[in-house]
Amino acid sequence: MNRIFKTFIYAALGLVMVSCMNDNETSTKTDRSVQYFPNMYRSAGYETYQEAEIFPGNVEAQKPVEGTISRGWMPYDYENNNEGYASAKANLNNPLPYTEANLAKGKELYDIYCAVCHGTSGNGKGILVKNEKILGVPSYDSREITQGSIYHVMYYGINTMGSYASQTSIEERWQIAHHVDALTRDLKGEEKREFVNGDDAGKAPVMEAPADETQQAYSNDTDNNSTTTEGE
Template sequence: MKALYKIALLACVSAVATSCFDKSRPNYQYFPNMYEPVPYETYSEVPTFANGKEGQLPAEGSIPRGFTPYEYENSTEGYELAKANLVSPLDSAEVDLPRAEQLFTIYCAVCHGDKGDGKGNLVKREKFLGVPNYKDRQITEGSVFHVVTCGLNSMGSHANQLSQEERWQVAHYVMKLRSEL
């Protein structure tokens, strides 16, 4: 008899629970903002930004984290100033010659040659002419760093490919090659 009461009670509870269910009106939602996002019209103004543009601009005069501004301009005067005044911030313990040689081989040797003699692979194939031999030039670490950073004549800037520390490594290696020629 007890089993019959339990079955009847279970049937009543399930009838009450399912009788309130309406398919046209769903159940309660937890965190309804996750299910029903605010619809914005495509390409319309969004009140998210204060200036009415697509994004916020950085504060004037701000510098990105990890970036050191280069104070010499990309001109002949800037080159001469860098040649005379710019000194490597790396001391001899921080210069990694195998890494510097690897960077030189990757980015510079194709034109300047492995020895810095101006006889790289592209020069041998006559793709570029007039690539200088390091021995023939009056260069300093500062002038090499400036040329790698800003570019000179037909050589483009390598500032996007090499970090500031890597450019100083390459400049140190170029000076080492120049002393060996």
């Protein structure tokens, strides 16, 4: 009995001594020689925004190297205002060839992003309009639109419609523009466009602005996702 009592006293004294020690007298959890589940103390990998000496400024998240752009990125020279819209409407043309594949992909994307408001036929009677969640969505045949203006609106958004630049790629926006143009022609009772086939189907570069020497240089790299410096 005395042995058990002494053991209990020694254990209690030991706990009191350890608990009363300050940071200089005892090691921290991360400095223990034996650890259970060490990954709970030290992350096995680097985490977003964590501080670590291996990174410049001790921060994991770094800005791109100054003067670089993503390979395949294309500038868009039309501003987000009435003048930019009018210029895109008059001058911006769809660089994608009008093929069955592009039109089919445009319809698929349109049904995902656009039909809920504009309707599957483009008459402005999407499910949200029918349920009176939003109002005032015009039919495509009620105003003069071009593929350039369609793209501009998808890029920036307009009125209560937000931008879809983050949800869709350059190519996808142009494919949607092809489908919207086809819907507009159907609503107006106009003749359907003929598809481009054969060797001509892949000749048009994907560009967001009128072609110039700088953009032509960019377009040569659209299939590579690495990074290049400006003017390279």
